[in-house]
Each structure stands twice: as structure tokens, then as C-alpha cells.
Amino acid sequence: MTATALPQSRVPDSCDAPVLRWGIMGPGWIAERFTESIQAHTGQVIAAVGSRSLSRSKAFADTFDVPAAYGSYEELAAAPDLDIVYVCTPHTGHHAAAVLAIDAGKHVLIEKPIGLNADQARDIAARAETAGVFAAEAMWTFFLPKFDVIRQILDAGTLGTITTVVAEYGEHFDPSHRIFNPKLAGGPLLDLGTYPLALVTEVLGSPLQLAALGQPHESGVNAQLSAIMQFDGGAQAVVNTHVHNFTPTAATVVGTEATLTIDGPFNMPGGFEVRFPDGTRLRHDEPAGGHFEGLHYEAAAVARAIAAGGTEANQRTLAASIRTLEVADEIRRQLGVVFPGEAATAGRTARH
Structure with a gap:
């Protein structure tokens, strides 16, 4: 039977979402786009950025008015004032970076692909479940x-x-x-x-x-x-x-x-x-x-998902x-x- 109308989107306004304090792990191109987008369209706070190069972290922090910059992923993962880490390192670093954040008790959003292969993805899922933290792949589509x-x-x-x-x-x-x-x-x-x-x-x-x-x-x-x-x-x-x-x-x-x-x-x-x-x-x-x-x-x-438990x-x-x-x-x-x-x-x- 032919439909007469399409449904409407149920996605709420991004400005209405509960505010988290985010740490950026890997200040590359996609981190820049992500930060631009959420600073313009949400109340989310980019609170820190971490890179293997402190100068790169500081440059990113200066560009996007981020208060804290770290010269290692380990320091970012350990930062006490972050709710969630957005992992956007090169693909080969996604798994290790996610594990660092999860082991530090942080929620994680991991740039796609969540790992190089299904084994890495399964490991991240298992570690997040054990730690009781949120984990997801940033498949934004x-x-x-x-x-x-x-x-x-x-x-x-x-x-x-x-x-x-x-x-x-x-x-x-x-x-x-x-x-x-x-x-x-x-x-x-x-x-x-x-x-x-x-x-x-x-x-x-x-x-x-x-x-x-x-x-x-x-x-x-x-x-x-x-x-x-x-x-x-x-x-x-x-x-x-x-x-x-x-x-x-x-x-x-x-x-x-x-x-x-x-x-x-x-x-x-x-x-x-x-x-x-x-x-x-x-x-x-x-x-x-x-x-x-x-x-x-x-x-x-x-x-929203994290705020809801x-x-x-x-x-x-x-x-x-x-x-x-x-x-x-x-x-x-x-x-x-x-x-x-x-x-x-x-x-x-x-x-x-």
C-alpha cells in the first residue's frame, strides 16, 4: 500500500542535550570539524585536548579556546575533570587510545572505524562493559x-x-x-x-x-x-x-x-x-x-545516552x-x- 506521507525526524535540538566535558584525543582534521560543530550547535564543552605533541595540542587549544592541553594521550586520559574522551587518532591508534580512556574510567566516543578489525572492536566493547562506561563508534551518519x-x-x-x-x-x-x-x-x-x-x-x-x-x-x-x-x-x-x-x-x-x-x-x-x-x-x-x-x-x-545511564x-x-x-x-x-x-x-x- 502506497504511503501518503513520510514520518518526521524525532531528533531533538542538539542545544537541549545535557552538557558533558569532552577531551579530544588526537587533534587532527576530524577533531577540528567535530569541535567546530559542537561549539556552534550545542552546549557541550571541549575541556581538554591531548596529543603526542604538546605543541600540536597547544595550537589546537589556542584555535578553539580549549582550556587544557596535554602532551600525551596518557595525561589526557587521566585528567580528572573530563566526562568523556573523543578518540580521533589515526586508525591504527583507535584501539589503544580507547583502552587508555576506558581504563581511566572515562566514557568514549571513537571515530570510525572503532577499530582496525572486529577483534579490536570486540575488545573495546568487552572492556567498556567491564568498566561500566559508555562506548560507541562515531558513525555520524x-x-x-x-x-x-x-x-x-x-x-x-x-x-x-x-x-x-x-x-x-x-x-x-x-x-x-x-x-x-x-x-x-x-x-x-x-x-x-x-x-x-x-x-x-x-x-x-x-x-x-x-x-x-x-x-x-x-x-x-x-x-x-x-x-x-x-x-x-x-x-x-x-x-x-x-x-x-x-x-x-x-x-x-x-x-x-x-x-x-x-x-x-x-x-x-x-x-x-x-x-x-x-x-x-x-x-x-x-x-x-x-x-x-x-x-x-x-x-x-x-x-543524552550517558545522562540517562x-x-x-x-x-x-x-x-x-x-x-x-x-x-x-x-x-x-x-x-x-x-x-x-x-x-x-x-x-x-x-x-x-
Whole structure:
């Protein structure tokens, strides 16, 4: 039956969230965007920043009027006046940094991916549970108002039985970018591919079968990968991600009753359309935007969850984060991609 209207977003105003005192662990590009967003759109307080370089911490603190700057992650984790640590180190440092904060009794929000692999994600989840602290992956897409509407559409069965999900993400990077550094777990999978993989696993769960193809980059990282998956009931998904150039970064969820097409870039604020076989089209419009317009939603949601005594984010549970990394691990296993600190296993014979 054709729907006549789309649901409304239930995401509250970010300014209304209880205020936490945040520590930034790793003052890089995403930390800058996060800080800009929450200082502009919420009452959250960035109380401290920590880096392996005190000069970098002080520069960040001066730029964003942060009162405390530390020259090590250990000092930041031990700071007594922080409620939560936002881990945004390079990918290879996410697990160790999160463990530092958890062991110090701090809540943690960990930049995506929550770990290099599913084992690291499981370890973080187990440690957080033991410590009784909040932990979540900063997969900001799922905290956006538009995704709350999409979740309601999926939960209501408006699309019918889901048969197909197709999602891609390609981007151009300067040759000096860390994405081309094998020592930092470079390649598109963790930076870009995590978005389409997260969407697929959010909608369809874990695949029963997966086949992946890869293309090498001269730097030694993977340059491009594609994967096709089949799920319980026969549904399929197709994912592509690469570092060659920009793409629409589009996503489509096909059901037996309707098709959901998310405007590109699908992982950022923006609109989407639900199309029915009889020609009816229902449109969700919101201003297109980037990190400045969107990152504050995850911070506010985390603050609300912690204030309510929660240890996870409903929008992105730890189980969901682990599930996405399990799929990424299988893709890498088939392509022979090994990240720093991992032992090579059967099937991992070369970087592709």
C-alpha cells in the first residue's frame, strides 16, 4: 500500500542535550570539524585536548579556546575533570587510545572505524562493559535527522521486503594524504568504504556470502574494492569504494513495495526520496551539508545516552559496529590486505 506521507525526524535540538566535558584525543582534521560543530550547535564543552605533541595540542587549544592541553594521550586520559574522551587518532591508534580512556574510567566516543578489525572492536566493547562506561563508534551518519526518518521508514515496513542495497563512495586525495600510507592502514576501506558497508549491514545484517575484488595502488595500499553480498532470504548488496576520484556517493535501498534513494553524498545531511510503483514519490528535504552541520548530532545523542545511564548509543550499537568490521575483515581476507599489527592468515598473501 502506497504511503501518503513520510514520518518526521524525532531528533531533538542538539542545544537541549545535557552538557558533558569532552577531551579530544588526537587533534587532527576530524577533531577540528567535530569541535567546530559542537561549539556552534550545542552546549557541550571541549575541556581538554591531548596529543603526542604538546605543541600540536597547544595550537589546537589556542584555535578553539580549549582550556587544557596535554602532551600525551596518557595525561589526557587521566585528567580528572573530563566526562568523556573523543578518540580521533589515526586508525591504527583507535584501539589503544580507547583502552587508555576506558581504563581511566572515562566514557568514549571513537571515530570510525572503532577499530582496525572486529577483534579490536570486540575488545573495546568487552572492556567498556567491564568498566561500566559508555562506548560507541562515531558513525555520524546514523545520528543525523534524515537517518532517523529512514529508520522509521524501514521499521514500518514501508519499503516491503528489502531485496537490494547498492552504495558507493569514491573520493580524490592529495598524494601526501595518510590514506596512501600502508603503515596507517591506508586505502579506501576504513575511511570511505566503512559508510556503504555500515549502511548495508544496518539494513540487511550480516551476509551469508561475500565475493570481493580489489585493485592495488602504487603506494602499497588498496586503491579500489568492490564487493557483492547475499543475505538470508536472498537479498543482495553491492558496494564499491576507491581513492581514484569523486563519485556521487549515492545509496539505494530497494524493496518489494518501494525504493529509497538517498541523495549523494548519502552519509551527510541532505534529502532522500521514496518512490512507489504507481509513480508516487515522497520527498524528505533537509539542507545539504557537511561535517559542520552534522557532527553535533552524535555528540548530543551521546550526552543524552550517558545522562540517562546508558552505555551504548541506540543509533550505532557496538554490535552493529562489530558486524560492519566483520564484513570488512572478510573483504580484506579475500583481497590479502593486512593492516599493521595483524598477523597474516591464509588467503592474505599480498596487498591489493
